[in-house]
Amino acid sequence: MDIRLEAKKLYQSLPLPESKYTNLKWWKEERYLLEKGGDVRVEDEGSVVQIIKDLGTVGGIVKPDTNKFIALHYANLDEVIKVEFPDDFILDKPIYIKVDVGGRMHTHIVVYGGKNSRGEVVVYVKGSGLYTEVVEVVSKENSDIRLAVLEDMDDKSIVFIARGVKSERYSRSQLVGAWFGGKFVMSKHFIKPIGEEAHIEDVQVLFGDKEQHFDITTNLDFSAPYTKGESNIRAVLKDSSRAVMYGLINIEREAQFADAYLSEHAMLLNSGARADSIPGLEIMANQVRATHGATVGPIDPEKMFYLMSRGIEETEAKKLIVIGFFEPALSRIGIEEVREAIIKNVENKMEKTFINVS
Numbered sequence: 001m002d003i004r005l006e007a008k009k010l011y012q013s014l015p016l017p018e019s020k021y022t023n024l025k026w027w028k029e030e031r032y033l034l035e036k037g038g039d040v041r042v043e044d045e046g047s048v049v050q051i052i053k054d055l056g057t058v059g060g061i062v063k064p065d066t067n068k069f070i071a072l073h074y075a076n077l078d079e080v081i082k083v084e085f086p087d088d089f090i091l092d093k094p095i096y097i098k099v100d101v102g103g104r105m106h107t108h109i110v111v112y113g114g115k116n117s118r119g120e121v122v123v124y125v126k127g128s129g130l131y132t133e134v135v136e137v138v139s140k141e142n143s144d145i146r147l148a149v150l151e152d153m154d155d156k157s158i159v160f161i162a163r164g165v166k167s168e169r170y171s172r173s174q175l176v177g178a179w180f181g182g183k184f185v186m187s188k189h190f191i192k193p194i195g196e197e198a199h200i201e202d203v204q205v206l207f208g209d210k211e212q213h214f215d216i217t218t219n220l221d222f223s224a225p226y227t228k229g230e231s232n233i234r235a236v237l238k239d240s241s242r243a244v245m246y247g248l249i250n251i252e253r254e255a256q257f258a259d260a261y262l263s264e265h266a267m268l269l270n271s272g273a274r275a276d277s278i279p280g281l282e283i284m285a286n287q288v289r290a291t292h293g294a295t296v297g298p299i300d301p302e303k304m305f306y307l308m309s310r311g312i313e314e315t316e317a318k319k320l321i322v323i324g325f326f327e328p329a330l331s332r333i334g335i336e337e338v339r340e341a342i343i344k345n346v347e348n349k350m351e352k353t354f355i356n357v358s
Contacts, residue, residue, distance in 0.1 A: 003055050007064040007074035017067040017186065021244040021276050022215045032130045032158055037103030042081065043096040048089070048119070050082045057082070058108055061136040061164030061190060069160035069186070073106050073132035080108045083121055085145070087114035094120040094335060101127030101153065109135045113143035113171070120335055123149040126181070128157050135163040139171040141195070148176035148338040151185070152345060155210055161187035165202075169195030169224075174334050178342050179206035179214060180349060186215040193227035193258075202231040205329050205342060207349050208241030208273070217246040220262065222255035222288075230261040234329040236322055236346075237266060237273035244276045247292065253284040262292035267299065267325050269318075319350050 016024040042049050055077060064074040083095060099107055111121055117140070125131065131153060139145045153159060159182040167173045179185055191200045206214050220229040235243040247262040266275030277294035299321055307317035326346060333339045 003059055003064060004075050004077060007071045010065050010071035011068055011075050014065065014068040014071055017069070019244070022186070022213065034104040034129055036105065037129065038099065038101045038105035038127060040081065040107065041098045043098075048084050048086070048091070049095060050084070052080050052082050053078070055080065057110060058134070058136065061138070061166050061192070062134045062162045066162050066188060069132060070134065070162045073108070073134055073160065076106045077108055080110055082110045082112070083119070084112045085114055085117035085119040085143070087140075088116045089114060090118040091120070094122045094337065097121065097123045099123065099125045099127070101125065101129050101131045101157070104130045105132075107131070107133045109133075111135070111137040111145060111147055113137070113139045113145035115141045115143060117143045117145070120146045121148070122335065122338060123147070125149065125151045126153060128154045130158050132160045137165040137173060137175065139165070139167040139173045139198075141168050142170045144172045146174040146176075146334050148178070148333070148335055150178040150338070150341055150345070151181060153181035155181065155183055155212070157182045159185040161185070162190070163187075164190035164192065165200050166192045166194055167198035167200050170197050171195065172199045174201045174203070176333055176335070176338055177204040178338075178345065179204070179216075180345050182212065184213050188217040189219070189231070191218065191220045191229050191231065193222060193229050194224050195227070196224055197226050198224065199228040201332060202229075203329050203332050204231070204233045205326055206235045206243060207346055208235070208237045208243060209239045209349065210241060211239070212241040214243040216243065218248070218262070220247075220249045220260055222251040222258040222260060224254065225256045225258070227255060228259040232263045232329045232332060233265070234326050235266040235275055236269065236325065237275055238269035240272045242274045245278065247279045249281050249283070249290050249292065251283045251285050251288050251290060256285050256287045258285065258288045258290070260288070260290040264292075264294045265325075266296045267322065268297065269299065319347075322346065322350060
């Protein structure tokens, strides 16, 4: 069956992906299924990017039944951006994909890293409207593939995301998600090291203000021995913004000696902001290392006192503390340009944020 036809049926039958933390009763099809619009530009110095119409290559990692809105994505999919790094191919500079949303847009990106290949892909998303995105990354043996997506839609936009990374033996992959815009953002990352000694790292940062709502899920699924997967999520929130961070480590019986780590931390800049961290472990193997850490809290008053006692003004002290809070995540990002872009976005948002923080 055509994946679009299957997805249309799923969209009609699947329930809204709600929880006690996320309410989607406001969703009205006639309001958000706008005219298609927007633009995608690709900067590819290595000639490894294709725009393809063959939808038979999609859905291998992120399935149409992920949730109602990923089904909507597949139902409306016309073309796919395919980035393929051939065997033994090494690209020194990132490939850039720039998405400008205007109305309704559905972006699907497939990244394939051949054996012994090295490559980086950076995606910038901006604009306004309803935006869905699916990214599927396959890293073959001994490859090193890094992908980062920075989303900065306007404060009226609705965003639904699903990204999956599957890494074969001896490969290394990194998936970075940075969230700054959107009125409502729902995202799900699937981390799947499927080959011996494969290593995948997931890094996500978000900064919310006004009435933004972020619903972020990370699944680390282990099905092979001697694999490693880790997720580091950092959120800063103010006004009446909210973040819900779900994390699940799933280790199958075959994945002996797997090494899993899940970290979810949120900083609240005022009493109206809220964050919920919901980590989970499902472990079937008996020789593994699986740990998680989660914190939610305000700015440490002792840190504020320390900085201000040394002559630093209150606003500047808060900025330093926020940047320091993001640092454990930023320091893990392997693409320097992405780290710098995230810091710039954080600073820009803080310029607007710290005028009336209480």
